[in-house]
Each structure stands twice: as C-alpha cells, then as structure tokens.
Amino acid sequence: MERFSVRREGLAMPKQVDHRGRREAIARALWRVVERRGVTQLTMRVVAREAGMSLGQLQHYFASRTAMLSFAMDFASEQTSARVQQGLEKLGDRPHPRDVLRLTLAEMLPLHADARATSRMSAAYVLEALHDRAVHEQARRGLVQGRSLVEQLVRQAIVDGHIDSGRDPATETNLLLALTGFTSLIELDVIEPEDALAAIDVHLDRLFSVPQLRKGE
Amino acid sequence: MERFSVRREGLAMPKQVDHRGRREAIARALWRVVERRGVTQLTMRVVAREAGMSLGQLQHYFASRTAMLSFAMDFASEQTSARVQQGLEKLGDRPHPRDVLRLTLAEMLPLHADARATSRMSAAYVLEALHDRAVHEQARRGLVQGRSLVEQLVRQAIVDGHIDSGRDPATETNLLLALTGFTSLIELDVIEPEDALAAIDVHLDRLFSVPQLRKGE
Numbered sequence: 001m002e003r004f005s006v007r008r009e010g011l012a013m014p015k016q017v018d019h020r021g022r023r024e025a026i027a028r029a030l031w032r033v034v035e036r037r038g039v040t041q042l043t044m045r046v047v048a049r050e051a052g053m054s055l056g057q058l059q060h061y062f063a064s065r066t067a068m069l070s071f072a073m074d075f076a077s078e079q080t081s082a083r084v085q086q087g088l089e090k091l092g093d094r095p096h097p098r099d100v101l102r103l104t105l106a107e108m109l110p111l112h113a114d115a116r117a118t119s120r121m122s123a124a125y126v127l128e129a130l131h132d133r134a135v136h137e138q139a140r141r142g143l144v145q146g147r148s149l150v151e152q153l154v155r156q157a158i159v160d161g162h163i164d165s166g167r168d169p170a171t172e173t174n175l176l177l178a179l180t181g182f183t184s185l186i187e188l189d190v191i192e193p194e195d196a197l198a199a200i201d202v203h204l205d206r207l208f209s210v211p212q213l214r215k216g217e
Numbered sequence: 218m219e220r221f222s223v224r225r226e227g228l229a230m231p232k233q234v235d236h237r238g239r240r241e242a243i244a245r246a247l248w249r250v251v252e253r254r255g256v257t258q259l260t261m262r263v264v265a266r267e268a269g270m271s272l273g274q275l276q277h278y279f280a281s282r283t284a285m286l287s288f289a290m291d292f293a294s295e296q297t298s299a300r301v302q303q304g305l306e307k308l309g310d311r312p313h314p315r316d317v318l319r320l321t322l323a324e325m326l327p328l329h330a331d332a333r334a335t336s337r338m339s340a341a342y343v344l345e346a347l348h349d350r351a352v353h354e355q356a357r358r359g360l361v362q363g364r365s366l367v368e369q370l371v372r373q374a375i376v377d378g379h380i381d382s383g384r385d386p387a388t389e390t391n392l393l394l395a396l397t398g399f400t401s402l403i404e405l406d407v408i409e410p411e412d413a414l415a416a417i418d419v420h421l422d423r424l425f426s427v428p429q430l431r432k433g434e
Contacts, residue, residue, distance in 0.1 A: 038348040131255040174416040181398020199391040
C-alpha cells in the first residue's frame, strides 16, 4: 500500500512541478508589473496579460489578488535568500560575520536587476500591508524572522570576540536593518550605489572594531 | 499705477487664500486616502469623495492626478519642515546640532499621527516616482535638498568640534539619512518606536563623540 502511494506521488510529480513552475512564472510577471508600471497598476487582469495567459487561467493558480501577491512576496524573499546563499558559498567554509552581514545587506538593496525587482516588490508589499491585516501579518512575520537571524549573528560575533561585548545586540541589529533605508536614496538617484556600499562598509568597520584593551582581556 | 496694482492684489487676496486653503484641504483628503486605503485606491474620484466635493470641483483645483499628488507631496514636506521648526524653537537660540538631527530624524519617522500621514505619503510618492519621470525628478530634488541641509549641518559640527574631524561628512550624512529605514520596521510592528529612537540616540552619541586627544589639540 505504501509503495503504491509512493508510486502515485511519483507519477503526480511532474504535474506538481509544473504547477509550481507556473506559479513562479506568474510571480515573475507580477514583479515585472510592479517594477515597470507600479503597484497601482497591479490587477489580476494586468498580471495575466503580462504572464501571457487569460484571467481565467491565472485564477486557476491564484484565487485572489492577495493570494497572488502573497506568493510573489514569499517567492521574492526566497530568491533573495538564494542569492545570499550563493554569495556565502563563495566565501568559503567559515565566513567572517562581517562578510555575511555585508552580503545580506547588499542583496536587500536595489543594486542589480534581480535585487531591484525583489526590493520593489518588497516596498509595494509594505505599502499594501498598511491596509490589509493578512498582508501585514505575513510581512511582519518575514521581517521578524530576518531580524532574528541578524540578531543571532550579532550575538555570536560578540561571543566570538568579533564585536565589542559592550555593544547591545538588539540595538546593533536594528541599526543594521535600518541601513535598508538606502533603498529610496538609490532608487531616486540621490546617492550612487557605491556611496551606499561605502557607508555600509564604514558602519560595519565600526561595528567590528574591538578596542585592543578588550581584545587582550 | 503701482498703488493701484497693489490694491488689486489686496482685493484679490482673500480669494487666493481660499484657493490655497482648498488645495491644502484636498491634499489632506489625499493623505487620508493614502493612509487608510493605500496608494492603489488613489484616484481623483476617490479623493474628491473624501474631500466632500464633486470630481468637477476637484478638477478646478488640480488638472491631473499627478498635479494633485505633486502638490500633496510638497505640502507634506512643508508640514514636516514646520513640525521640525516648531521643535527647534523649543530648543532655544543656538540648539546643539545633535538635537537638531534627532528632531529631524524623529519627525521623518511615523511616530505620531501627523508624521505617519506625511511618511506614508512620502513612501507612496517614492513608489510612484519609479514609473513617472516628473514625479521622480520632484522627489529627487526634494531629497537632494534635504540631504544637502543635513550635510551642511554635519560639516559645521565638524568645524565647531562637535564631530571628530576624522569623519567623512558625505558618508556620515548618508548613514544619518539611511536611518529613515526604521519606517517599515515601525509600520510593520517589527520594532517599537522607542527602539528606533534608542538606536538613533546610540548612533548620534557615537557620531558626536570626539576623542579626548583630538578635543584637546
């Protein structure tokens, strides 16, 4: 019986993969609409046209605009994590926490096409969250999780002597996350991407500068 | 002839004041729509209803959605400046640059009803700017001006010995402006307003800590 059920799953898989693949293609179409035309143009009809399908076909994959937006946001977060993960692999087996933070922050800013798409998706989602309780909860949960990962990293770096033990991990985490505030300055061409990265480096250098006295304790 | 023209302006004034007053009332109605229903609901028809007028009456004051949005954004910036100005007056004749920066940053975050309205207006405007060249230019100009005021203040604080002369004014200015990144963390209840203010205080304390050696130079 069990083998039969496994076999059934096996047979069903190509269709499931296709379902997931279609949903991701729709999410990418949604990102393109957000990126090129803005969230105000984001209707199921417009996304269906961008994805090259009928409204009815789109509704087969997503029952509502919110469901579609919610999936597209989760997919954006996954893609950002995947980009960070790819970067981390290049840093070797035990990357320095400073490099991990720099990579993470850089991938959250609109510094290249993929990051710009997920960053704009994210900004649109925050605005949407202000007027939709379910979206608010999903966006909050995602950010709380991300914040908690950064705080763990900061705490470990303090334990390992990379960050001064006099620093408050919660406050340092909040200051690191606030650096995503460079997004609008970059998007509006107020500062250059290199200026944002230079400022992030200055901030990280200060965070990871342990006074010699303490280092020798 | 000149006296006559002055008199004519005098006679015309009440009507002009009323015109400005009506435009401000429309801008506030627009903010309420952005705040409560979101930028996706922002049409001239919806704003007219919120302002208690007909679409035709609204069109008498603003020829297009962009013109209306542009005025509402300028008015939001003016209101933010006015709130900062009011705060500065309480700080006395020669306020410390640290206090000026703290006040400015605090008024840019959604920490109370008025600031939340202008902050949401501003976030909506940035998203709109990504897809509208004129809006992009207006938003950029506003931010460049604001950034330049902060940089002047940082440079003067270095000259006056309040900030270490080893600091780069441009980078410090960018790091200060990035702190507006607390906006989404506060809006999504990821951190409390007090956490944001505490982190801003830590950042400002570090910025304004001049090493004793240099101080005595």
